[in-house]
Amino acid sequence: MDTQKSTKAIDPGEKIQSAALGLFIRKGIAGTTTKDIAKKAGVSEGSIYNYFESKGDLAYKLFARYMDGFRGELLEKASSVTGPAERLSAAVRAFFGFAEKEPDAYAYIMIGHYTELRKMPYDKKKPRDIFVDIIGEGVREGVFMGIDENLGTAFVIGMITRAILFHTSGMLDIPYARLIEETTASSLRVLGYSGGGLPDHD
Incomplete structure (x- = not known):
């Protein structure tokens, strides 16, 4: 009787995506070749096309996966x-949380965004x-005052992404928890939040 434990092989498609993610972050999508990806993944260059139509297809599917x-x-x-x-505050904190928990996925979303x-x-x-949706709801209910929801979204996401960039690059030397709280408070202020203090959260 064979008592050896079987090991589950890593799916080549996952190896290709993992290799591509690291290379796209480091070299950019345009600066990465399928040969680079194959070498890092430990597969033949031709095998990439068993899973993806092209490098562009791989880049997009990887982006869509992380965006979802x-x-x-x-x-x-x-x-x-x-x-x-409360919902806006939760979304802001979740944005920061994703960037901290999934730094490579977040970095690729920022790169692939363009x-x-x-x-x-x-x-x-x-x-x-x-x-x-949240900002539009807040404006309709009078919780946020007199701002277009698309412009408000641009302000809020802009603050979050700049704060994360400054923090990760060492230009902003404050605890991450404080960064989250101050950005959340600033997001509510820029939207003209009429409720006073920062909403409670778990």
Whole structure:
């Protein structure tokens, strides 16, 4: 009787995606070749085409995969509370949480945002849509005052991404928890939050 434990082989498609992720972050999508990806993944260059039509197809599918995960994280946290201010605060904290928990995925989303986002179907829900919906709800209910929901979303996401960039690059030397709280408070202020203090959170 064979008592040796069997080991589950890593799917070549996953190896290719993992290798591509690291290379796209380090070298950029345009600066990465399929030969680079194959070498890092430990597969033949031709085998990439068993899973993806092209490097562009791989770049897009990887981007869409992480965008879906990111959006799911934001939606889960924002849906766990009620009220526009509370939901906005939860979404901001979830944004920071994803960047901290999944730094490579977050980095690739930021890189791919310039080239891959426009390839996504127009009607496919994206992370920004969660903020647009929350801010629009807040404006209609009088919780946020006199701001277009798309402009408000641009302000809020801009603050979050700049804060994360400054923190990860060492230009902002404050604890991450404080960064989250101050950015959350600033997001509510820029939207004209009428409720006073920062909403409670778990």
